[in-house]
Amino acid sequence: MYPSLSLIFILLVSIFLYVQGDRSCIRQGGVCQVNSKPCDNSYIRGLCNGAASRQCCISNAVKDRPCKNKGGKCQENRLSCSGSYQRNLCGGGATRQCCIPSSGTGGSCSSAKAIACKIKNSSKISLLRTNPSGVNDGADPHSNIRDACKGKPAKRSSYSCKEGKSPGGTVCLDSRILQYIYNLGTSTKYQFQVNAIAGACHSTTSKHYQGKAVDFQLHGSGSSRSAQEKSFRDACTRAGGWSHGGTHVHCQIV
Template sequence: MHKRWAFWFSGLTMALVMLASFGPAAQGVAARTWATVSNGDSGDNVYTVQAMLKQRGYSLTVDGDFGSGTLSTVKSFQSSKGLSADGVVGPNTWEQLVLTVRQGDNNIVVNALQRQLKKHGHSLTVDGDFGAGTLSAVKSFQSSKGLGADGIVGADTWAALTGNPGGGGSSRADLARTIRDSSRIALATIHTSGVSDSATARQNIVDTANGGAARRSSYGNAPGGSVYLSTSLLNGMITLSQSWSYSVSEIAGGSHSANSRHYAGVAVDVNVINGSHVSASHPNQQSFRNKCANLGATEVLGPGDSGHSTHIHCAWPRP
């Protein structure tokens, strides 16, 4: 009898120990879906990573571009937390990195929060001041995601914010798979020059969907080699497809000007919108260009611009 009770208590103790090892933090990592941010990316998620690091005392430029300085800082942070210092901001790094902000705070993390809220369609001033307007936007966002609408921005809210507007966080490969499988985005299998190689728009997306880099062409001004496509570019392409169906003629491949952003993996050329070839008289070409700019593209060219009479060129900032 005593042995049986001893065995029962031993099992109970083991179960409690195992349960304790999966406390709130561990459960949170599993429950939350985080975006993956890495070298070469740009946009609001990169800005958020940089803002968190800056607020924690690291010295770096907060500009939304994940370059060598951010890579070095991320690795340093990961090492300080006993994480694998690979420079990739995934779930484990996010969980250690994010800071909670609430009404009354005034800092660069609040600035990042406001940028994220604007990305999700909320209208507010980006000034780093967590006032009544930001509180209202946070509560509205939390309600829309089924979170407790308490206005306090902790890990659950940050995870939802840093994901795409339509759901949880997505990696570069996830975004490329969405584009590859979209019925609203046609991807060219030959260059506008007539050359066919392994750097066509479709192959760029297929290679990215498989977790690799997109190849660049090796003719004309093209430098050859490969480049990782920017997640800002990929997100932009997906969002554009929500308003129009369109055809992509070039991404990282083809021959362009010597310093073209195509070679940096941040530009896309669109030659057909809603079934009609792009021209100055196309009814959607100007609104398409305006949408590119609204999505963060800083180089938008089309009919009326030299060399772009038959396509729209949308390019995001270089990494």
């Protein structure tokens, strides 16, 4: 005995409404399924019809598209990157980020090479050879500039501090922050020491880890120290950056 047309109609409407309830998930490139099934990314609730256990799985293959569209690769940011990491372009956790290679040939950091060599060869610029914390891990300013002068990525530290945790891996130094270092270092009347570039430990979202920031030592005390801080920060502003003072001068250009 065949089902009546009215029953078929009711079934079709039910299926349509059920699928319509999944549209929020489907629009984001996801699949609605029971959350006991494997999903290479985390499940998202409230985007699917049915029971509470039926949730939206948006795989990393979908979440990674913005990164791939930029010519990058999604990976854990502790891994070496022959360019720089960008956030919010990949699926997965906060440490899974988009490694976008340098525009230089062969995956090198060629855009920073020339200015890094000028910094390295300047007698007016002092580059700290250990991190300010005393950790000696090859991510100090002297090592960063040495590697950048060779066209290589600079090493980032990998240890924890009260501000956060440095991610490790490497990053290409931004030529704009290097130009700022060179211009200021060769023109200032103040003692000039670079304390950190890509290395040392900073807040989790620090621009140091993207090769876009630098810290300078402040010398002296009182009005002399204040004048040095103002001079370095004013130079950062003129270079198109943002800065803060305090225990040291921090400048970032993004």
